[in-house]
């Protein structure tokens with residue numbers, strides 16, 4: 063078998079002895095890739111370079127709908143290059159870059175910059191989202207048509223939700239006409255002022271201001287009704303409560319064009335973690351109750367939740383060392399998503415690939431090149447992962463520039479072995495190639 067360093071972009075690369083998992087099910091076949099595309103699928107294929115996939119799943123590369131890459135403006139926390147490397151290590155071939163940069167992604171110039179920096183890093187496709195409102199200020203619409211003409215397919219003010227109903231209605235009317243999707247961060251801020259953790263019994267006894275579930279659910283409800291009125295496609299970011307899942311389930315039953323995501327941390331960690339006062343557990347929306355976690359997992363299982371999205375939110379140590387009320391919310395996600403998901407979700411591998419690749423690619427509007435079945439002619443955006451390999455997360459192993467993850471020291475089951483972006487290995491045997 064070829065050593066990692068010997069696998070190059072040229073020639074025919076064959077993934078040997080793995081199991082293809084995609085929308086068609088599972089097949090034990092080799093996969094040949096050349097010049098950026100899948101060129102053959104079959105048994106006992108030969109090639110210039112052979113890459114071991116024994117015991118592994120070979121699937122379309124993962125697509126993250128929710129990554130904070132922090133460039134431009136907060137390069138101390140992450141750059142598009144370091145975030146891309148973290149993504150490749152996590153098996154991703156595309157990341158939707160969130161717009162809360164400085165300056166924010168509300169102009170074609172910033173969108174072009176983000177996309178170009180992604181190309182320069184060359185480790186995966188960076189897909190910039192655009193702001194819904196100018197400067198994410200919630201006061202006037204961003205130039206949606208201009209941004210859509212520049213290729214933006216997903217619009218969001220993430221980090222904040224659009225509070226004003228009229229503005230959101232107008233945004234949906236434009237979005238409908240432009241054929242783009244609005245992704246909402248659901249938080250009614252009049253209900254969350256000063257809040258740091260889920261409103262629950264322990265927050266009261268700790269004397270910490272509570273963040274009620276209703277702050278999320280009111281906006282989920284409002285936007286479902288606005289989507290019903292306008293016909294716009296709406297995607298709900300990082301849902302965290304049982305009632306939100308129920309609202310989305312009912313909206314889908316009504317045939318509305320609604321999609322939703324959950325994060326690995328909301329599926330795996332409950333609100334009692336914050337009793338440690340450790341800011342690594344501070345996220346927006348906050349970690350919720352065990353009942354909410356069970357409902358989120360059930361929502362994934364029955365298809366109410368379309369996508370697993372990381373909300374990868376790097377922050378410098380200095381910021382996370384502030385007191386609980388001052389520290390920014392967010393934790394890393396890209397390098398641990400697969401292991402966390404496999405550990406907590408009771409779904410088969412076909413379903414896992416659906417929520418980590420196929421469906422997020424469709425929501426991001428990039429299904430022509432990501433999330434595609436592994437078949438001849440498909441772009442060679444491929445992840446190879448061992449679903450049974452246990453590994454312990456160590457700070458030294460992380461490619462992100464930041465270290466704010468609660469999973470350090472934890473043992474996860476399921477690890478990415480190789481990632482190929484347009485046929486080029488970005489990760490081999492777990493190591494980033496550039």
Ligand code: DOR
Nearest residue numbers: 130221345346375391392
């Ligand atoms: O925890 C979070 N961190 N949630 C968000 O919505 C924003 C993000 C960030 O930008 O740090």
